[in-house]
Amino acid sequence: MSRDAERDRYVDFLRAWAIVLVVLGHWVITALVRSPDGGITAPELLATLPWTQWLTLGFQIMPLFFLAGGHAAGGSWARARLAGGTAAGWVGGRALRLLLPAGAYSALVLCAVGICSVVGVDPGTLALVGWAMAMQFWFLPVYLLLSALTPALHSLHRRWGLCVPAAMAAVALVADALVVTAHTPYVGLINYVLVWGVAYQLGFCWHDGLLTGRRVMAPAMAGCGAVAFAALIAFGPFPVSLILVTGQDPGNTNPPSAAMLAWVVAQTGLCLVAAPAVRRLLARERVWHVVRPVGGASMTLYLWHMLPVLVVAAAFYLTGLAPEPALGSASWWALRVPWLLVLCTVLVGVVVALRPLERGLALLHERTRPTAVPGRPWFLWLGVATTVLALSRFAVRGFAPDGRIPVLPTLGLLVGTALVTATGWRSRVTPNPRDRLEEAA
Template identity: 75%
Template sequence: MGRDRYVDFLRAWAIVLVVLGHWLITGLVRESDGRITAPELLATVPWTQWLTLGFQIMPLFFLAGGHAAGGSWSRARAAGGSATGWVGQRALRLLLPTGAYSGLVLLAVGICAAVGVDPGTLALVGWAMAMQFWFLPVYLLLSALTPLLHAAHRRWGLRVAIVMGTVAAAVDALVVTVHAPYVGLADYVLVWGVAYQLGFCWRDGLLTRRRLLPAAMAVGGGAAFAVLIALGPFPVSLIFVTGQAPSNTDPPSVAMLAWVVAQTGVCLLVAPTVRRLLDREWVWRLVQPVGGASMTLYLWHMLPVLIVAAAFYLTALAPEPAFGSAGWWALRVPWLLVLGLVLAGLVAALRPLERNLAALYERTRPDADRRRSWMPWLGLAASVAALSRFAVRGFAYDGRFPFLLSLGLALGIGLLLLPGRTAPDHPAQHEDALEEAA
């Protein structure tokens, strides 16, 4: 099956909106004593929570990921590959750039801690540089479960996503009624797993054979979301807001599940029109570089905020109208433009690192035929555990260097690198490298 430009577009579109959304809601204030603070826009200016309906686009990233993974695993199975080898390859493709990013940030944290940077400032910066990490453990877990999830899909089709959604709703009911937060952790895999599973169904035509199904998903999911926020206990915000309970993202709620269904339906409805646009080479030339740099953009997009803060806020050069005022919103335009220029320069500077990581992956990715090695699974488990803690606590919790978490992440990636490649490549592996840049 040839490369689907629309799937690549969805991935690129999701990344662009995530970056813009994070930048838009990040507001900096220079206090009278020279400290830089970052008030939480969604909590300080509550009407902005409605903006999250446009910027919460991660369902499409998981949908596109499921579409790509379904094809990748099908080809690997047909070529005689094993689940261990395939999962190891997928994990390493994500973890190599993540490890390089984490290593450089942790090096900076260590230097700052050694020279006596204020612990509160260091903790805030460390959190900002890890805020996007929540996505990685969930995606890695779904990748690890892909052989089982796809086997269920081949047998039961769309019913798997329906059952997962039903269980997710039951889990969320426990979270809301009896306040069982640890039970709610299952919804990270269940809710985002529904979008991932729908990607399998989309690839195999189960969502497009019936002409009315995409429209029914869009209207039904949107209506369910509206009812849940109007009559139920759920907020409108599709991004975490401090002090807001229940939340739609921590853990993902049944309202988020409805949004997943609605967004999938809209995605399928607009697919023919967008595909026609992507067939124009000039349009594709604009989309392709963004998709190719998606992991770099996702990992590094908060560093420009720190650079601009140092250049314009620490020096008191930035104009500072009242937070959330009309003047403040007017300055969002140059704020986004400056951040975009800094990020473009950063991406260009990181290209040699990307090429070196790609070469390292080709030399060390796990053998696709490996069947009984425990190392990729242990490495994946250690990496998921470390990334989960970084996502919650940041890179410098309480202003301290996280020795154990750093060791855990290094150990996890090291175990994935150790098996190496000992057998000839399957042709399907080269297709996969082309199909999913991330």
């Protein structure tokens, strides 16, 4: 197997591994309690049992997803640029790959919210369910924005290399200092792009060999990042939890903090240290046959992994069939094992049931993906901006704030996705002469 093939397998493994740990992490910390009136509440495990915040060190794996995403995007854009592709054409294809499944998921969830609202489901319950189904949406606008900025970020990378993530990290530290000391939360919003952007930019550097040219680089990143993280939580104002905990101020994720930035560097270094051993495993076809399907279904798993929680809640908690030992007791932790097994079984069924939808979305992507020179590229940039705002709103308030469908984010996602799709549709219906020459070549 060639070195490039091994590297691609490892990148796919990182994305699959990140998704699996995100899913398991959300399931482990989800606690359901049936109240005396028959309703269901979801106490916050990380707040109720503070020691469980240490578990987030194992489950907060999203830096690797951005690292792998930057690695793949950097290679993809470099190839497209050398082939004569445009930024609008490349960004349009990447945006559709994310927006089509996210739009289909949102449409189905919003339809369910509307039906439940009409039949009189309690608004509080509906708001909780709507939040649970959108809790993973924070990732989508950040990743979509970084994808849209890829041509510009990669241009900076080609000129300045490792100086780019270093500069982004420096600005992120200044912004975080302002959030912590001057209490300027809106300044911290830039860190969603800067902190996760550091991981994304390091993916470019990894792809081009800037992180692997010296043996000391990876261990130094892992060690320095880990020491900085430990110092920031031991002597600084930051908590250990790498997942948002109600009442913690400052936190590490909303917005991403200096401690999260240190964790990004540490995980990147650890990923590079582990690469040779994991690549040897992935070279075995039996291992790869297990990893590959997970990577291929990563978007489906990420979007839909909270639906099994609702199914199990309705089947076992609303009916009173589920045993309910005290939260955090030995019996409660022992029941996490069957809890996870049942959720995995339901999720497999969901993934199988969604296969026709996935095939339809893949066909739609091929038919509407912008060509190298799409028609009216301003449709694309307006559509991307609109969907970033809409997805951000869903991430913050859920699909059913106050028990009702949020009209503006819904319209924003619909219009934005339509604009991005129309860019590709117009470019294929009325192809540009340059496109005809490229296709003929």
